[in-house]
Amino acid sequence: GEDVEQSLFLSVREGDSSVINCTYTDSSSTYLYWYKQEPGAGLQLLTYIFSNMDMKQDQRLTVLLNKKDKHLSLRIADTQTGDSAIYFCAVPSGGYNKLIFGAGTRLAVHP
């Protein structure tokens, strides 16, 4: 089945860029997603990218997809303290009905 892996922790200085990486195994995935979870809360869809795209930019967020290497990354420009959260990479598996999540990357932003 699908396997999604992420680094678990990232610490950045306020104002710097953050890059969160994700690798996956199922090459048939059509959409790939990034979700954000703040403490004690549910998940919020941040952005997504279609598999025929290499890059998608949405304000401070840039998603890069290397389909050959099955590598997905999320770049947050000008990281703010409000960006501190857990970021999950998610990939559909076995059709559109099932999302497989990575373990989540905990982003800590310090002054």
Place this chain on the structure above:
Amino acid sequence: GAVVSQHPSWVICKSGTSVKIECRSLDFQATTMFWYRQFPKQSLMLMATSNEGSKATYEQGVEKDKFLINHASLTLSTLTVTSAHPEDSSFYICSAKRVGLTTNEKLFFGSGTQLSVL
């Protein structure tokens, strides 16, 4: 944007009791809802897929008699943890997929329920 309401947000119960968690899509219809479980500092694990008007599909290793799912309407799915025990303590999150859309692009998540079983 679409809103999914999950209730209660937290619950503490005694071992052996049953707990019901509700997931409502407030401004859209959802033929499919998903229930996830999240352990501290871990990822979300899909427990089951809930389809309106039919039986839920459970993932391997999830006890369907333990975690009862009912999806009686297009806006409501419930998860009942029966005879809860301390090992059932976890964060449970639901998500709902909007009718008419075939991808997970429009998958909306509830805010989660923290269950603590004493």
